Amino acid sequence: MKITTWNVNSLKVRLPHVLAWLAAHPVDALCLQELKLTDDKFPVTEISAAGYRSFYAGQKTYNGVAILVRDGVEIDDSDLVRNIPGFEDPQQRVIALTLDGVRVISAYFPNGQAPGTEKFVYKIQWLAALQEWIAGELQRYPQLALTGDFNIAPDDRDVLDPAKWEGQNLVSPQERAAFVALTGLGLVDSFRMFEPADKHFSWWDYRMFAFRRNAGARIDHVLLSPPLAARCTACEIDRTPRAWEQPSDHAPVTATLADAGDSQIPMAGGA
């Protein structure tokens, strides 16, 4: 099973990119963020023609999340969830459903603007609500993938110049503590299972030739619960679409899971 997260920064503008990328990378689940459109404008027909079912929670102008599921993947949408249960919020930032027994969550974490602002306060409150909800979800769904634009660079390897970033939005101690709280629930940063080096990014500012200079940050993540981490064989950031015409400022990040019962690790005492 392959699960991808991609902040597309307007699905209206990026639909051709999404379709082209899916044609080359037929992943099982594509989690999208920043749709920036209402549900009535969601391109269900085009995505269906590409062989994917659409589940989405949109709103006008801002936010909006979706999960595109490849035809043939078993879907249980009886427990489809939009937004964080119990957390009153008009902003559409979360959608979750269950695929082949795997709880897949597409989340668009608040940006936060800057520490000390109202938006930062909202970000911290949202993070606390998310953590509480995820703790419960892990009880119900041992196989869980929390994917999305986290708007958090987990450590100093995840920005180009840590000294310049110190204390700022995306890297502040409060945000990083929230990320550690999620990993404290057992979730594993799948990218770091395979790549210890610094300067691997998933987002680059549109300005100042940031992509060309690799002046970015790693803020898009696929976090896996322990049973899924045990099945994970790769996590890759695809920089290719960032170089396309009129790109999203984020790159897709894909985690690959070996089939259940098809572990890469040889079984002790096997035949």
Place this chain on the structure above:
DNA sequence: ATGGCTTGCACCGCAAGA
């Protein structure tokens, strides 16, 4: 250096992103 791009909205300059 609070700029620098890009998007949506709405009516042409603004908010928001990260």
